[in-house]
Amino acid sequence: MSVTLHTNLGDIKIEVFCESVPRTAENFLALCASGSYDNTLFHRNIKSFMVQGGDPTGTGKGGMRPDTNKSQFFITYAKQSSLDGKYSIFGKVIDGLEVLDTMERTPVNPKNRPLKEIRLERVTVHANPIADQAK
Known part of the structure; x- marks a missing residue:
């Protein structure tokens, strides 16, 4: 299972760990599929x-x-x-590392807010097993 985050800086493909963290993966995939992340900002960059x-x-x-x-x-x-044991790791980047490099180099203000918008324009869900189970 994977998703592609289409940002204004390029695409990032993420493998989602549906089996190891099913609740977190289901929540993330539902938000992706519903368009909840469309046109949202990456608001903090360290x-x-x-x-x-x-x-x-x-x-x-x-x-x-x-x-x-x-x-x-x-x-x-x-x-x-x-961060180990403090947050759920629900995926890993499998493509688009150069986009992450560009994000990391984006200048920020003293509160770590990017000075230039980093926008998540939309998300493509590839082979969503959560939706397939609902059928």
Whole structure:
């Protein structure tokens, strides 16, 4: 199972771990398939650490629904052992590392907000097993 994040800087393809973290994967795939991530911003960008998106408000304060795994997510630029056991890892980048390199180099303000918009324009879900189970 994979998704492609179509950003204004290029495409990032992610393999989603449906079997190892089914609830988190199902939540993420449902948000992708519903268009919830369309035209949202990556609102936080920390060099050598991560880029964060998925907030419908673009501020980092939205996407907090009760009894869900929320909508925000981040992509780390390198292995981050300090996060082990603290967050659900629900996928890995399998294509588009050059796009992540471009994101990482994007200048930010003192609050790590990109000075130039990094926009998630839309998401393509490839072979969604969650939707296939519902049929």
